Amino acid sequence: MASYRNIGIIALLFLIATTPRTHGVILGNVAQVNIVGRLSCVVPGVLPALTSSPLSGATVVFTCNGGTTTLGQAVTDTTGFVSAAFKLLDGVVFDPSTCVGIINLLNAASCSLFPPTGTVGTTLTLLSFVQGVAQLTTGIIFIG
Helix, strand or coil: CHHHHHHHHHHHHHHHHHCCCCCCCCEEEEEEEEEEEECECCCCCCCCCCCCCECCCCEEEEEEHHHCEEEEEEECCCCCEEEEEEEEEEEEEECHHHCEEEEEHHHCCCCCCCCCCCEEEEEEEEEEEECCEEEEEEEEEEEC
16 A cells, blocks of 8 residues: 555656746736856756855856847856846846756856857746746756
8 A cells, every 4th residue: 555655646746847937927917036046066967055166257158949039147155145136128028947047167167067069058937926027047058
């Protein structure tokens, strides 16, 4: 009997893990997008630790819709923290699930990862949407 519960729990965890976090969330009347987070130089697929090397002084370009829409760019500080605010046209429809941050590691001296393209990306996750302002945070780094 216990094995049936384990199968159900495993199936549920698989479903949660494979479902995009902002799937289906399209926001209307977005005036501003705020993005915050800390980027670390770790091998993709490995959970970053608090002691992992920060990705400092790296330029992050935030794009949506497969790179066809550029929100803007920001530079990480010495602790790898990035904070950016981008104004959008009034009344724009915004789908945060299509947005990523792209980092060119060829110019980042604080990281020794060498992906084939020279770039890595970070997912963006919607935290909140209040009065036309979407709050997003950086997430897992992936090879872009």
